Amino acid sequence: MTREAGPDEPGDARFRQLLEAAPDAMVIVDEAGRIEFVNAQTEALFGYERAELLGQPVELLIPERFRPKHASYRAGFVTSPKLRPMGSGLALSGRHKDGAEVAIEVSLSPLRTPEGVLVSAAIRDIRERRQIEAAAKLAADRLLSAVESVQDPFALFDADDRLVLCNSAFRRTLSEVPGPAIGETYEALTDALLAQGAYDLGQESPATFRARRLAYRRDPKGTFEVRTKDNRNLRMTDRRTGEGGTVTTIWDVTDDALREEELRQARSAAEAASAAKTEFLSSMSHELRTPLNAILGFSQLLQRDRKAPLNTRQKGMVDQVLKAGEHLLRLIDDVLDLSRIETGNVPLSMEPVGVAGVLAEAKAALDPMADRAGVELAIGPLPDDLPMVSADRTRFAQILMNFGSNAIKYGRQGGRAVFETKVAASGRVRITVVDTGIGIPEDKHGKIFQPFQRAGQETGPIEGTGIGLSITKRLAEMMGGSVGFRSVAGEGSAFWVELPALEPKQLPVDPTNLQVQASSPLREGEGPRYMVLYVEDNPSNIAFMEALIADLERVELFTAPTAEIGVELARGRLPKVVIMDINLPGMSGFDALRQLREWPETRSIPVIALSAAAMDRDKRRAEQAGFFRYLTKPVRVDELTDVLETLLMADSP
Known part of the structure; x- marks a missing residue:
C-alpha cells in the first residue's frame, strides 16, 4: 500500500521529493511485485498516469514476451535479494503504454522491512545511446x-x-x-x-x-x-x-x-x-x-x-x-x-596577359581559404598606366595563388594579406603579396626557394611540402621573370614576382577595334554560311577570336576549351575549318590532329595551328604533322582572314 507523509513525518516527504527529482524513472515494488511508488520520470518514460500504475503488477512495464518468466525471476530475487548496479550487461526493454518497446538499463536496490522486501528500481532510458x-x-x-x-x-x-x-x-x-x-x-x-x-x-x-x-x-x-x-x-x-x-x-x-x-x-x-x-x-x-x-x-x-x-x-x-x-x-x-x-617538360604559352584579370582570378580562388583562416585578403590599388605582361596566364596565376596561399597559411587570425602592384624602374611589373603573418627567421632566408625547405616549419602544425616556392621561382624564370622576398620574424613577409612588361606596340590588337579588310567576301550577308571550330583554353584568346569572327557575317564560330571536347565537337558538327591551339590541357593539338585524321568524317577537315611557339623547329613539326597552316601568336588579322577565305571559299563559284 501507499500512504502520504503526515505532518509528523517531514523526512518522509523530503525523501519522496528526492525521488521525484531523480533523473531516472524510479519504481518501488513490494514483495508481491505490486507497484507502491513511481516518480514523474516513470510517467514520462512509460506513458502511464501515476494512478494507472500504483497497485498494479510490475509486469505491466515489461514486454509481453518476457512476462511469463519474469515472475519467477522476481520471486528468486526476493528470496535472495542483492544490489544489482546499472549497466550490468543485460539488454533490457520496457513496455510503453502504447505497446512500443523502450531500450532501458535498470539497477535494483532491495530493502528488508517488517512488512517484507521492498525493491527500488532505477530505470534509465537508453534509446538515444543505442542509436548513437x-x-x-x-x-x-x-x-x-x-x-x-x-x-x-x-x-x-x-x-x-x-x-x-x-x-x-x-x-x-x-x-x-x-x-x-x-x-x-x-x-x-x-x-x-x-x-x-x-x-x-x-x-x-x-x-x-x-x-x-x-x-x-x-x-x-x-x-x-x-x-x-x-x-x-x-x-x-x-x-x-x-x-x-x-x-x-x-x-x-x-x-x-x-x-x-x-x-x-x-x-x-x-x-x-x-x-x-x-x-x-x-x-x-x-x-x-x-x-x-x-x-x-x-x-x-x-x-x-x-x-x-x-x-x-x-x-x-x-x-x-x-x-x-x-x-x-x-x-x-x-x-x-x-x-x-x-626535366623541361612544362609547356608554356607565352602571350600578353592583363594583370588585373589574373589578380581577380587568384583572389576569387583564395577567398574561401582566407575566410576559414580568418585572414583578410585584398587587392591594392592598381597603377593607372599598368601595362600588360608577357607570361603564360595559367602559370602566372599559379605563382600568385602560391604566394597568396602561403600568406594565408602562415598568417594570423585577424591579419591581412594584400596584393600590391607597381611598375618597376626596370620596365617590369612587380606584384607583391604583403602579409602580417609569423614571418621567416633570418637564418632561414638563404634556403627559402630551395625544394623541401619550410623555414623551420617542417615539424610545425601548418601543412606544406616545401616545394611550392621552388616551383614558383623556376616558373617565373622560365617566363623571363624573377622572384624575391623580404621578411621579419614575428612581423610578416612580402613575396614578389616581376614579369616583363609589354610596350604599347607589342600589345595585341584591341578586339573591339578589329576590322577585316572591306573587300572580304566573308563579310557579305548573302551566300552560304560556314562553321569554324576554335580549340583554345585561354579566355582572352577566345574573346579575341570571337571579336574577329563577329565581323565575318558568313562565318559561325563555336569554341572548345580542350582538345578532347574539340575532337568530339568536330565529329558531331563537321565544321568547315578547325583552328587549333597546340599547348592545351590534357591532349595536345598534335594528338587532336592525329585523332581527327583517323576518322573518315573528319579526315578531310583542314586544321590551322595557332600557337605562341614561334621557333623554326615548331613550324617544321607542324608541317610534318599535317596542319594546313601554322600561325603564331599574336596573330596578324589579315593573315588569318586570308587563310580562312582560301579554305572557306574554295568551293564557291
Missing part, C-alpha cells in the same frame, strides 16, 4: 570496409605503436609471424619477421637493419625500402596521425625496379638517371592515388550519410581523415610539377 552506438558501429564498419578495399598493405598503430587496424594485404605480409598480430608492437612484429628470415638483408646484419628500420620509424622522412627473401622490393612509408599514432603503407615496387634496371641498360648514365626519376614519381602518384580514392571516397560518404548521421566526435575524426588525404594529394601534385620543371 548503432551509428558509431556503422561508421566503424564503413571505415573498416574502406581500409580493406585498399589494395596495398595498410595498417594503423596507436600512440604506443601497437597494431590496432590493418587490411588483408598487410596481414599477408605478416604471414610468417606466429600468433595474432593485433595488439603487438611494431618493434615486436619487426623482430618476428627478422627471426623468420622474411627479408633479404644482403651484406647488412639483422641488428643493423633493425636499428635502421626503427630509426626511420621514430623519424619518418621519405620512404624505407626493403627486399624480401622471395626477391620482392617493398617500399614502406610511416606517417604520424593527429592522435600520435602511425599509418604504415607498403607498396610492392618490384616491377618498377625491373623497369628502372632496363632503362639504365638501354640509355646513357645521365638519361637513365632522369628517366628513372620520372618513372618513380609517376608510379608513386598512381600507387598513392589508388588507396586515397577509397579512403577519401568512403570518408565523404560517411560525412553525407543521412540515414545514419555521424555525431560531432565522429565528424571530427572523419574530417581529419579527409584533411590528411587532401594534403597528400597536394603533395603528389607538387612533386610531379617539380619533376616536370626539372
